[in-house]
Amino acid sequence: MANVTDKTEVRSSGPRESGMNSFNLAGAGRLLARQGILVAFGVFMIGFTLANERFLDPDNIMGVIRSSAILGVMALGVTFVVISGNLDLSVGSMMSFATIVVLDLHDKIGPALAIPGMYAMVLCLGAFIGFLVGYLKLNSLIVTLGMLSAIHGLTLTYSGGKNMDIADKEGTWFSVFGQSDVLGIPVPILLFALVASVLGILLAKTPFGRKVYAVGGNGTAATFSGIRRARVVFTCYLLSAFCVATAGLLQASRSLGSQNTVGQGLELEVLAAVILGGASLLGGSGTIFKTVIGVLILGFIQNGLLLVGLQFYAQYVVTWVIIILAVWLDIAAKRGKLWSPIA
Amino acid sequence: MEPGTLSTFLKRGAIWGFIVLQLVFFSVAGKYLSLSDTAFMDLDNMLLLLKQSAPIGIIAVGMTVIMINGNIDLSVGAIFALAAVVMLDSMTWPVFAGLGDWVIPVGWGLALLTGVVLGAINGLIVWKTGVDAFIVTLGAMLGYRGLVFMYNGEQPTSHLNWTLVDFAEAQFLGLPTAAWFLLGTVAAVWFIMNRTVHGRNAYAIGDNREAAVNAGIRVGPHFLINFMLIGFLAALSAVVFYSESGSVNPNDGQLYELWAITAVVLGGTKLTGGSGSIISTLGGVIAIQLLRKGLGHIGADTETVNLVIGLILIAVLFLDRQLNLKGKQELRV
Numbered sequence: 001m002a003n004v005t006d007k008t009e010v011r012s013s014g015p016r017e018s019g020m021n022s023f024n025l026a027g028a029g030r031l032l033a034r035q036g037i038l039v040a041f042g043v044f045m046i047g048f049t050l051a052n053e054r055f056l057d058p059d060n061i062m063g064v065i066r067s068s069a070i071l072g073v074m075a076l077g078v079t080f081v082v083i084s085g086n087l088d089l090s091v092g093s094m095m096s097f098a099t100i101v102v103l104d105l106h107d108k109i110g111p112a113l114a115i116p117g118m119y120a121m122v123l124c125l126g127a128f129i130g131f132l133v134g135y136l137k138l139n140s141l142i143v144t145l146g147m148l149s150a151i152h153g154l155t156l157t158y159s160g161g162k163n164m165d166i167a168d169k170e171g172t173w174f175s176v177f178g179q180s181d182v183l184g185i186p187v188p189i190l191l192f193a194l195v196a197s198v199l200g201i202l203l204a205k206t207p208f209g210r211k212v213y214a215v216g217g218n219g220t221a222a223t224f225s226g227i228r229r230a231r232v233v234f235t236c237y238l239l240s241a242f243c244v245a246t247a248g249l250l251q252a253s254r255s256l257g258s259q260n261t262v263g264q265g266l267e268l269e270v271l272a273a274v275i276l277g278g279a280s281l282l283g284g285s286g287t288i289f290k291t292v293i294g295v296l297i298l299g300f301i302q303n304g305l306l307l308v309g310l311q312f313y314a315q316y317v318v319t320w321v322i323i324i325l326a327v328w329l330d331i332a333a334k335r336g337k338l339w340s341p342i343a
Numbered sequence: 344m345e346p347g348t349l350s351t352f353l354k355r356g357a358i359w360g361f362i363v364l365q366l367v368f369f370s371v372a373g374k375y376l377s378l379s380d381t382a383f384m385d386l387d388n389m390l391l392l393l394k395q396s397a398p399i400g401i402i403a404v405g406m407t408v409i410m411i412n413g414n415i416d417l418s419v420g421a422i423f424a425l426a427a428v429v430m431l432d433s434m435t436w437p438v439f440a441g442l443g444d445w446v447i448p449v450g451w452g453l454a455l456l457t458g459v460v461l462g463a464i465n466g467l468i469v470w471k472t473g474v475d476a477f478i479v480t481l482g483a484m485l486g487y488r489g490l491v492f493m494y495n496g497e498q499p500t501s502h503l504n505w506t507l508v509d510f511a512e513a514q515f516l517g518l519p520t521a522a523w524f525l526l527g528t529v530a531a532v533w534f535i536m537n538r539t540v541h542g543r544n545a546y547a548i549g550d551n552r553e554a555a556v557n558a559g560i561r562v563g564p565h566f567l568i569n570f571m572l573i574g575f576l577a578a579l580s581a582v583v584f585y586s587e588s589g590s591v592n593p594n595d596g597q598l599y600e601l602w603a604i605t606a607v608v609l610g611g612t613k614l615t616g617g618s619g620s621i622i623s624t625l626g627g628v629i630a631i632q633l634l635r636k637g638l639g640h641i642g643a644d645t646e647t648v649n650l651v652i653g654l655i656l657i658a659v660l661f662l663d664r665q666l667n668l669k670g671k672q673e674l675r676v
Contacts, residue, residue: 089601132657132661136661136664137664138657138660138661138664139614139660141614142604142608142614142656142657142660143657143660145601145604145605145656146605146652146653146654146655146656146657146660147653147657148601148653149601149605149649149650149652149653149656150649150650150652150653150654150657151653152649152650152653153646153647153648153649153650153651153652153653154650156644156646156649157644157646157647157650160646161644161646264597264598265597265598268417268481268484268485269485271481272481272482272485275478275481281475281477281478311493311496312492313489313492313493314489314493315489316485316486316488316489316492317485317486317489317490317493319482319485319486319489320482320483320485320486320487320489321482321486323478323481323482323485324468324472324474324478324479324482327474327475327478328472328473328474331472331473331474332472335473339471339472339473340470340471340472340473340474341473342470342471342473342562342563342566343556343561343562343563
């Protein structure tokens with residue numbers, strides 16, 4: 001993060017900034033470039049509020065955050081992977097796997113053992129990917145693409161292709177993670193907030209977080225300054241797997257039954273949220289806070305468009321436009337020109 | 344023998360060797376495990392295989408071009424679905440009611456045009472904004488899929504035209520129609536990539552963009568053309584497939600982009616651009632389809648196909664890197 005901000009500041013403090021006026025303009029532009037996603041978020045919220053007063057209703061807001069929580073938890077882990085300069089396309093099918101496994105184990109060994117059992121299995125998958133990408137230095141796009149397919153096959157083999165359901169849906173305390181409230185706040189939101197704060201502190205305030213930025217920003221330089229790159233990448237994938245397991249737990253607990261394809265396609269929506277939050281796919285930039293904003297923007301757009309009266313699927317088209325505009329304006333601010341230099 | 348020739352040969356021929364290995368393995372294993380009496384290497388079975396490879400195969404050929412160019416396209420599955428919807432729906436429009444069977448070329452034309460336009464939108468955005476193709480097409484994947492759903496809700500779009508079905512199910516010189524389209528696409532795109540200036544420039548741009556720019560190659564128009572090409576091919580794939588089945592669900596084509604990329608990578612094309620071969624991609628497509636059929640033939644669960652293909656993809660990546668290291672070429676990933 002630090003190096004990216006520095007670059008912007010160096011570029012914009014050129015000889016052009018002579019008068020007080022232009023300095024302010026440059027400052028405003030810089031603020032817009034750096035916090036553009038927050039500005040966009042504010043504009044959306046105001047627009048939707050003006051269009052429909054139910055939008056700002058606490059129940060509505062709570063509902064939106066609650067339904068974004070599963071996608072959000074996954075996006076937190078992927079943020080680490082993306083900042084370290086890699087990709088994770090396997091989170092969708094890994095989430096299906098986590099959901100199916102925990103539901104299956106619930107009836108076999110009881111919820112108290114099922115949850116750690118599921119976490120262990122998902123973390124093993126994460127460790128495998130981390131080993132391939134970190135230690136063997138294989139291309140993360142293809143490795144996780146392969147794992148997307150492989151884990152999907154694993155899930156189908158595990159369940160025999162059948163839907164998984166808990167036998168006794170009324171009598172289990174397992175639904176506590178997905179369905180109950182604490183102090184009026186739904187538990188998925190609390191868990192999302194908890195994981196976000198812990199990972200946010202880990203990324204922003206600890207040596208490990210610094211190393212993640214260093215590895216993603218300039219891997220060679222990081223290696224020369226004594227950072228064990230492979231270990232950092234490995235840990236990022238473990239964190240991602242942990243988040244996926246948590247998302248699977250939330251999903252399973254909310255529905256108490258699941259198809260094998262519950263997470264299919266989520267990997268790209270997760271990535272969309274992370275990118276919307278301003279993380280660069282080249283690595284080295286992004287924060288947990290901004291990813292949370294990205295997740296919330298996706299959730300509120302979906303909700304707001306419905307309240308305004310557009311059909312459900314219009315949100316995808318709007319998301320498309322927003323993603324491209326967000327990334328475009330971000331890189332346009334960095335290069336100082338709106339249009340690309342490609343001839 | 345020049346240094347590195349052996350490893351180059353191994354890499355080029357690897358996919359065909361793999362196919363032969365699969366044929367032998369499934370034939371032998373099938374003798375003991377298969378429930379049916381038909382041999383695996385039955386001619387009809389192999390022709391059917393070529394036909395079943397066509398939808399992914401035609402897209403994978405386009406994906407090869409995009410990846411040689413150093414880009415990637417995640418929106419092909421959505422373009423596939425939208426083109427299919429346009430084709431099937433346009434044939435029922437009252438405007439074309441008087442055309443009789445001439446509605447078929449009109450429907451095909453509109454579908455292919457849709458593909459080209461959607462591809463051009465991607466290409467123009469990549470060219471003019473400079474946003475990475477991965478992000479542009481990731482967004483487009485969501486956006487185009489949204490358009491599919493907005494067109495007809497969650498309902499399938501269906502229209503059966505028997506002339507069209509007869510055409511799609513016909514055989515010409517022993518090969519099914521879809522197989523001809525696949526082979527024709529391979530031949531045409533092979534020609535473009537190996538015998539035209541555009542093809543040579545596409546390789547040059549993918550290999551070293553800065554050098555290509557310095558050599559006076561205009562990068563943007565080539566990007567645009569290639570995205571239009573893959574849009575066209577995604578639509579062509581839809582046209583060929585849905586002429587026969589006559590009904591498209593709004594979710595059809597999901598994950599096709601990932602299957603196509605898998606086939607391309609199995610065929611040895613690099614994600615970093617600059618190298619790759621259309622013919623090897625055809626090998627990759629056939630290898631995947633063969634694995635699917637073969638596992639079914641020996642009575643394995645069809646579910647294991649995904650597992651096996653995923654692991655093979657990773658193994659190929661690993662072996663490829665080892666071969667590259669031996670050939671003293673640093674893999675630029």
